[in-house]
Amino acid sequence: MPGLLGKKIGMTSVFSADGKNVPCTVIEAGPCVVTQVKTVEKDGYTAVQLGFQDKKEKHTTKPLMGHFKRAGVTPKRHLAEFKEFEAELNLGDTVTVELFNDATFVDVVGTSKGKGFQGVVKRHGFGGVGQATHGQHNRARKPGSIGACSYPAKVFKGMRMGGQLGGDRVTVQNLQVLKVIAEHNLLLIKGSIPGCKGSIVLIEK
Numbered sequence: 001m002p003g004l005l006g007k008k009i010g011m012t013s014v015f016s017a018d019g020k021n022v023p024c025t026v027i028e029a030g031p032c033v034v035t036q037v038k039t040v041e042k043d044g045y046t047a048v049q050l051g052f053q054d055k056k057e058k059h060t061t062k063p064l065m066g067h068f069k070r071a072g073v074t075p076k077r078h079l080a081e082f083k084e085f086e087a088e089l090n091l092g093d094t095v096t097v098e099l100f101n102d103a104t105f106v107d108v109v110g111t112s113k114g115k116g117f118q119g120v121v122k123r124h125g126f127g128g129v130g131q132a133t134h135g136q137h138n139r140a141r142k143p144g145s146i147g148a149c150s151y152p153a154k155v156f157k158g159m160r161m162g163g164q165l166g167g168d169r170v171t172v173q174n175l176q177v178l179k180v181i182a183e184h185n186l187l188l189i190k191g192s193i194p195g196c197k198g199s200i201v202l203i204e205k
Contacts, residue, residue, distance in 0.1 A: 001107075002085045003204035004029045004099060005052035005078055006187065008110070010197050014178060014188065022190055024178050027108075029097040029187040029203055034089050035071045035079060047083045050095060051076025052200070078200050097185050100177055100205065107173045109202040110195035114167035119143075124160045170194040 006029035013023045036049035053076060057065065060075040068075050071091045089095070100106065120126040120143040129144040143162070147155050176190040187203065195201060 001083065001204045002099065003080075003082045003106075003202055004032050004095060004097065005050055005080050006030065006201050006203055007053075008193065008195050008197060008199050008201055009186075011192065022178065023192070024188045024190050025193050027187045027189060027193075027201060027203065028185055029100070030185055031094050031096045033071075033073045033076065034091055034093045034095070035068060035073055035076060037089060037091060038081070045083075047081045048085055048089050049079055049081050051079050053077040080202055082204070096182065097180055097187050098182050100180050100187060100203070101182075103177050103205050105174045106177055106189065107171060107204040108175055108189065108193045109169065109171045109204070110193055110199060112166045112168050112170045112194040113196050115165040117163065118165040119162045120160060123162060123165045126160075 006027040009026040009028055011023060011025050013021050016022050030052065032050035032052050034048055035051040038045060038047040038049065040046055051068075051073065055075040055077040057075055060068070065075065073092055115122075119141055121128055121141045126141075126143060128141045129139055143160075146159055146161065147153075172191075172193055175193070177187065178190050179188040180186075181188070189203075193201060
């Protein structure tokens with residue numbers, strides 16, 4: 001689906017027409033520049049590659065510098081592909097947040113906050129084995145027994161245990177577009193989206 005690259009600014013709230021205070025996320029969506037146009041004849045499929053946020057030449061690799069020079073654009077920090085744009089786009093064209101003027105709902109793809117190594121209570125919602133009974137001392141948030149019996153005498157694969165939490169690619173679908181502020185390249189989306197402040201997100205129409 002057509003879309004844009006953007007940066008998560010933070011959360012705020014706005015009042016709806018009926019006076020309700022609606023929480024929303026503010027995203028700086030674009031402007032994005034077309035850095036490559038993929039076609040069926042050359043690439044086997046049709047898509048448009050967009051670049052977001054300027055980058056210094058000295059921090060750009062030579063292969064990427066050649067890629068940007070062919071497109072006639074300055075180096076970009078982030079690249080992403082989108083399909084099914086309604087209008088035909090050419091190299092160097094700019095796509096702005098006005099793409100979402102007629103959009104009611106969007107999908108947002110982001111990287112969730114990394115929380116490091118977490119236990120089973122936080123990672124999987126376990127109740128813990130403490131419950132202040134049966135002589136439990138300091139095992140309130142522990143997983144408890146993880147095996148079966150002398151048969152099968154092993155721990156099954158996929159057992160939910162402690163481990164790395166967060167830092168995953170997360171897609172949230174059907175988020176309502178509350179407002180498009182074209183002069184500041186801002187998009188207000190109802191609710192929260194994955195990622196920390198300043199993280200890069202993909203907004204798909």
